[in-house]
Amino acid sequence: xxxxxxxxxxxxxxxxxxxxxxxxxxxxxxxxxxxxxxxxxxxxxxxxxxxxxxxxxxxxxxxxxxxxxxxxxxxxxxxxxxxxxxxxxxxxxxxxxxxxxxxxxxxxxxxxxxxxxxxxxxxxxxxxxxxxxxxxxxxxxxxxxxxxxxxxxxxxxxxxxxxxxxxxxxxxxxxxxxxxxxxxxxx
Numbered sequence: 493x494x495x496x497x498x499x500x501x502x503x504x505x506x507x508x509x510x511x512x513x514x515x516x517x518x519x520x521x522x523x524x525x526x527x528x529x530x531x532x533x534x535x536x537x538x539x540x541x542x543x544x545x546x547x548x549x550x551x552x553x554x555x556x557x558x559x560x561x562x563x564x565x566x567x568x569x570x571x572x573x574x575x576x577x578x579x580x581x582x583x584x585x586x587x588x589x590x591x592x593x594x595x596x597x598x599x600x601x602x603x604x605x606x607x608x609x610x611x612x613x614x615x616x617x618x619x620x621x622x623x624x625x626x627x628x629x630x631x632x633x634x635x636x637x638x639x640x641x642x643x644x645x646x647x648x649x650x651x652x653x654x655x656x657x658x659x660x661x662x663x664x665x666x667x668x669x670x671x672x673x674x675x676x677x678x679x
Contacts, residue, residue, distance in 0.1 A: 496642035497620075498616075500620055503556060503617055505532070507557040508640050509528065510553070511639070512637060513636060513638075522542070523541070525549055525606070534609035534613075535605055548579050548607070555574075555576020559626075560629055560640055561638075563628075565633065583611040583614045584600035585600060585615060586600045630650065641653040
């Protein structure tokens with residue numbers, strides 16, 4: 493089983509701050525964002541967040557989340573992708589050379605602490621897309637769930653966060669629809 497790299501784990505945790513099934517959002521208000529970022533070592537504890545920075549975080553999260561649905565066959569909302577692209581343009585990254593290794597991406601100097609933290613999320617997302625590993629990070633094909641998960645299957649074919657729960661829901665709904673649409677088979 494292929495374990496998710498740290499960049500995928502970070503992006504997965506970020507986009508899963510929204511729980512569609514429960515209708516909750518761990519970043520619904522600006523005061524929740526600094527605590528979430530601090531828990532992951534991206535921001536010093538107690539750092540204030542502006543309303544604008546909070547909105548940048550939500551737009552970035554929503555765009556990445558929308559993009560991850562592509563890997564299970566969904567068509568993304570271009571407006572959400574465009575919003576996230578605009579946020580990414582406001583979180584500049586720089587390539588840095590290290591002796592004896594390849595270049596690494598880092599948040600550009602001069603960013604506020606919160607923008608630096610968001611740029612670190614952008615670095616994680618960029619690493620996944622450049623390496624092709626973003627294709628393993630997927631949004632569950634069961635739209636009532638929409639949980640984001642790491643596809644550890646050998647052929648990257650997993651569609652649901654859980655076959656036992658979401659996969660069975662989808663298949664049972666398809667079966668019921670098919671059964672009721674065939675004349676003479678309804679209850």
